[in-house]
Amino acid sequence: MAWLLLPVVFKSFAKKGFYEFQAPVSLTSSYVRDLQDFWSARTKSKNELYEAGQSLARLNAGYQIAALENQTWQAEIARLENLLQLPSRPDYQYEIARVVERDFNAWWQRIIIRKGKDYGIPVGAPVVFVGGVVGRVSEVHAYTSVVDLISNNHLRLAVVIDGDNRPMSYRGGGSESFAQPVGLAEFIPTDIQIADTENRPVLITSGMGGVYPAGLKVGELRRLRQGAGGMFYDGEVELDARLASLTEVAVMIQIPPEPEQ
Amino acid sequence: MKAEEKMKYQGRLLLFYGLLVLMIGTLLVGVGYRQLFESDEFSERVKVQNHRRIVTPAPRGNIYDREGRLLVGNKPKFSAVVYLSDSGVRSAFRQEYRVLVRDYRARGESYQTGMLQKMARANVIQTYLDDVNRMLGLEETVNVEKVSAHLNYNPLLPFPIIDDLTREEFAVLLESLPVESPVQVYVSNQRNYPYEATASHTLGYVSSTILTPDAGLPGEDLTTFAEKGTFGRAGVEKQFDEILQGEMGTEIWVVDPYGFQVESKERRYPTKGRDIQLSLDIDIQRAAEQAFKYHDRETDTMMDHIGAAVMLDVNTLEVLAMVSKPDYDLNDTTPFISNETWKKMNENGGLQNRAIQGLYPPGSPFKLVTSTAALKANTAHAETMHFCPGHFRHKSGMIQYCAKRSGHKEEILWEGIRDSCNVYFFQTGLETGIDNLSREAIYMGLANKTGIDLPHETGRMIIPTRDWKRNRFKQGWYHGDTTNFSIGQGFIRVTPLQMATFAAGIARNQIVTKPSILRLSPQQAAERPPPKPTGLSTEQHSILVKGMIASAQLGSSRRIAVPGLSIAAKTGTAEVAKEGGKIELAWIVAFAPVQDPQVALAVIIEGQKLNADFFGGVWAAPIAKAMLETHVAKNPDLLEVRPTASVSLP
Amino acid sequence: MISLSKNRWILVATGHFVLLFFLGQANHYLSSVGVQLFLIGMLLSFSALELSYSQGVLSIAPICLIIDSKTPFPFGYNLIACLTLFTIAHILRSRVRREVTASALATSILLNIGAFAAYTFGAIRYLGIESLHFVPLSMNLLASTLVVTLFNRIFFDTQTGVLSIFGINLAEEQREAR
Incomplete structure (x- = not known):
């Protein structure tokens, strides 16, 4: 009872204190893991390293071409936007961060990343990885940040089906057996069907909600059922299973638009 | 305290205890009874109160x-x-x-x-x-x-x-x-x-x-x-x-x-x-509605004609299109109809579905009913000839005119239909008699609702009879009433849907009833009430059809022509009295293809200018044409390189 | 110089923290297979069975607050839940023969299940029931119970051993107390 009567400021301060007290330990363990990786790489033979280097070089060449193509497309998009006098879209700066700790249990799913206030990570920033949306930064500490994964029930975003422009709601649905994160989509128009189980409708961010840029993959619709109001479907969303074994993510920090001259 | 007083006191105390026990016992029994026997009722009351x-x-x-x-x-x-x-x-x-x-x-x-x-x-x-x-x-x-x-x-x-x-x-x-x-x-x-x-x-x-x-x-x-x-x-x-x-x-x-x-x-x-x-085909519906538009020279704007159009599937009596103008944008009615929208709908008559609620004299298309009645009464046959000098003089001295003031001269039945000769049908009507005419119109279902599955279909249509006129106007029936009736004028009032149903009946040579707005499955179509025979022999029926084909190819209905499609049509121009004079109504009924009829239609346009000519062939036929064109565009097998149903030039 | 005997909670809490650290590492790797170990009951059990009430509370509280700082529940939820369980266990400890390994194991398992239930209740209350699934919950509980069964004795012995290095002989103290 006494605890309940304590002022919020005290609790908040205590929480921060206890978190920061243990943070160096988990941070160190993360560096130790990196060191492990380094030493395990050192054990590889020169030949193996040489081959890995070669394949990386090939990949790099491919990416350089893709980057050039992207530049051309970006210039074209900018030209068309200018022509149509569309408002400029928010620009993001990516902060790549290593995952310090994965807390992926049956109650909640979150990760701790190795960048915090020291890198200007803001609370609420979207976090992505190669497979799409990871989640949102929920707490920022001195050298770490906590990211709630999109499988958390309290995380909601406006999504669309790839190729469609009608926004619908997505909410986290927890983790099923064997680390399969899932979600729940609501307000799915009734003309959407899952005809081909091999080629399921893909949910991507709508870009309309103001938090996530458009086009990031969220998951795939795997089952539909009649929604509460009878007018839409609710759908089960299968998220990327790699969310349970993330090692590196990117935090998207919105760059404030330059003031007009 | 003396022993006697003590006894008395204890006695009162015992009485008091007894009363107390009795009261508590009553309470307990009451509570027990309610708990054991009335608990359901009380829990139900609680439920009603807090649910x-x-x-x-x-x-x-x-x-x-x-x-x-x-x-x-x-x-x-x-x-x-x-x-x-x-x-x-x-x-x-x-x-x-x-x-x-x-x-x-x-x-x-x-x-x-x-x-x-x-x-x-x-x-x-x-x-x-x-x-x-x-x-x-x-x-x-x-x-x-x-x-x-x-x-x-x-x-x-x-x-x-x-x-x-x-x-x-x-x-x-x-x-x-x-x-x-x-x-x-x-x-x-x-x-x-x-x-x-x-x-x-x-x-x-x-x-x-x-x-x-x-x-x-x-x-x-x-x-x-x-x-x-x-x-x-x-x-x-x-x-x-x-x-x-x-x-x-x-x-x-x-x-x-x-x-x-x-x-x-x-x-x-x-x-x-x-x-x-529904049975509606939105392409035909849109084509018809588009054809209702015209350019108004006075205001230099695109306006809608006032009127109605109905197209039916001849075989199933499904409604393929049903137009009523003026209309309203349905999106203005949701989530609610604003006062402004309601006022507008009311003022321009947009609330009325003219296809099933509009009552009009059918005009010349009714000549087909007159022809049927005459053929069945043997007062006319294929070669019955009448002379049209351009007018008809009654015994009373009253003169009624033909649309062609110079007269059609000598004509037989199918020519009379082709040229829509009023004088021919005045004479046919008089020879057939009002009773036969009325009976035939009633037999064809023109006196009753079609029974379409839409609300508010009017039941106030009029097929005049001697009794009807006596009851309504306390007057006898005159020759002039018969001549008017025989060309679809005078007291008669029908709806455009009835006329479309009638056209489907002529197409099939059967009396068909009850059109459907729902798309029917083959089984539902087969379960429809069986049609009645018209009573016309194939030869007699072919006279009417020949007249209608000729009307579509050479006569007043020729603006309906769709290249490659054989069409039977009958136009008409009816009149209704309005304050300050009269307005004309442009009609057309038609069916196609002639050999194997698939669709039947009726179109009516209300003229807007008092005492001005408003011919069915000019105004209604293009709308019918637009509907037929859209239908054949979707069913090209209905087209023939050279229509086989045709008539020779006179 | 502080007396470690009078402040043995520091040693026990450090031991708990070390266990939590290893548990965190294990869970980091296990996350990809969908298993999450939950061993709070073991910590509570040791503190409740082997320490006095005040020492037990002191050893448990900082650990609970550290865990609290990393969960999405309101700060203090874990502390209250664990202290409640700890108190119950402490009150009932006179009824069991604490020197018997099986008693310690049973206490650990029961406290672990209790704490697991408290977390599940907290998740329903604060995070929403929609995201809870029966199979992963039961799988995690089963795996955790298995690990408690396997490691409870090792944990107890290690903690007791570390305390004995600093001259604290829990078994002897318990005998003297009787």
Whole structure:
């Protein structure tokens, strides 16, 4: 009872204190893991390293071409936007961060990343990885940040089906057996069907909600059922299973638009 | 105390104890009885007192055309709402109320509790609205009275703070509002009409109302809060309201003494209404409506003719198109009909479905009925010839004119139909007699409703008889009445749908009834009431058809011609008295292809200028042509390189 | 110089923290297979069975607050839940023969299940029931119970051993107390 009567400021301060007290330990363990990786790489033979280097070089060449193509497309998009006098879209700066700790249990799913206030990570920033949306930064500490994964029930975003422009709601649905994160989509128009189980409708961010840029993959619709109001479907969303074994993510920090001259 | 007094005292004490035991015993027995035998009744009473029911309407079913194209659907309406039963909201109400009371007391001002409660609630809702305003860049404010009324009458329903969110606003709120916030995005539905005004009268509209909960929903004895739903007010929406309505959803809540939700006890989701498929072909419908447009030279604008058009499938009597002008944009009727829209619909006569409610003299197409009656009464046959000098003089001296003042000269029956010679049919009518004419018109179903599955079909059509005139005007029947009747003028009034049904009957040489607005399965089509024979032999029937083919190829109906399609048609121009003179009505009835009729139609256009000519062949035929063209474009097998049904030049 | 005997909670809490650290590492790797170990009951059990009430509370409280700082529940939820369980166990400890390994194991398992239930209740209350699934919950509980069964004795012995290095002989103290 006494605890309940304590002022919020005290609790908040205590929480921060206890978190920061243990943070160096988990941070160190993360560096130790990196060191492990380094030493395990050192054990590889020169030949193996040489081959890995070669394949990386090939990949790099491919990416350089893709980057050039992207530049051309970006210039074209900018030209068309200018022509149509569309408002400029928010620009993001990516902060790549290593995952310090994965807390992926049956109650909640979150990760701790190795960048915090020291890198200007803001609370609420979207976090992505190669497979799409990871989640949102929920707490920022001195050298770490906590990211709630999109499988958390309290995380909601406006999504669309790839190729469609009608926004619908997505909410986290927890983790099923064997680390399969899932979600729940609501307000799915009734003309959407899952005809081909091999080629399921893909949910991507709508870009309309103001938090996530458009086009990031969220998951795939795997089952539909009649929604509460009878007018839409609710759908089960299968998220990327790699969310349970993330090692590196990117935090998207919105760059404030330059003031007009 | 003496022993005697003590005894007396103890006796009184015993009596008192006895009474006490009796009273307690009565209480205990009473309590026991109620607990054991009346507990069900009391728990039921408690349930009624602290349970509330929320009834939510189901989305209506969709309406499709015969090819499965969506004519009427639902579109979501997203709003931002505050759940007033949320414990956070209620504690905010109390907190705000205390703050207001403190302020008033500090200023030494008097206050009314009710007024401060209202203010407190509105202030709290405004703070939620301010959050939403900030997220969406809006500047909405709360209406104090609305909040108060909502809390008094619908405390269990969410209070809308912003209606009709755009997609972008909906998306912003989804991402910005915390999941556990009392402010949430709420979705209701409203009717959506992708084709706007097209087929508006046939489809009809809905009105919103607080619905009476369906029987059989759980919690019938509980205090119920029902959300607004819709019911069909006109057209198909009204006719098939029960099918389209769906099953309401219900939620039963335990409420606290203030009437706010505590715990959900039962929930049943609403089930969307069933979809229906109409017989309409939206392509033909749109083509017909487009053809109703004309350029008005006086105002230099595109206007719509006033009138109606109906096209039927000859074999199944399904309605392929049903036009009534003027009309209204169905999207203006949802979510509600504004006073302005209602006034406009009323003033321009847009509320009337002229196809089933408009009563008109049929004019020259009725000559086909006169011909049938004469052929059946043996007062005319294929070679019966009459001379048309351009007018007809009655024995009384009254003169009636033919459309061609110079006269058609000598004509036989099919030529009379081709040229729509009034004099020919005056004479045929008089020889056949009013009784035969009336009987034939009644036999063909022109005196009764067609029985189409649409609401408000008029039953006030008139097929005049001697008795009818005697009852109505206390007058006898004159020759002039017969001549008028024989050319579809005078007292006779029919609807365009009846004329289309009649045209289908001529096409099949059978009396057909009861058109259908629903798409029929082959089995349903086979189960239709059997047609009656017209009583015409094939030869007799071919005379009428020959006259109609000639009319379409060479006569007054030639503007209907569709290259490659054999058409039988009959135009007409009827007159009706109007204040200050008369207006003319342009008619056409037709069917095609002649050899194997598939579609039949009737078009009527009301002339707008007093005492001005308004010929059916000029104004109605192009609309019929547009409908037929669209039909054959979708059924090219109906076309022939050289139509086999034709007549030789006179 | 502080007396470690009078402040043995520091040693026990450090031991608990070390266990938590290893548990965190294990869970980091196990996350990809969907298993999450939950061993709070073991910590509570040791503190409740082997320490006095005040020492037990002191050893448990900082650990609970550290865990609290990393969960999405309101700060203090874990502390209250664990202290409640700890108190119950402490009150009932006179009824069991604490020197018997099986008693310690049973206490650990029961406390672990209790703490697991408290977390599940907290998740329903604060995170929403929609995202809870029966199979992963039961799988995690099963795996955790298995690990407690396997490691309870090792944990108890290690903690007791570390305390004995600093001259604290719990077994002897318990005998003297009887």
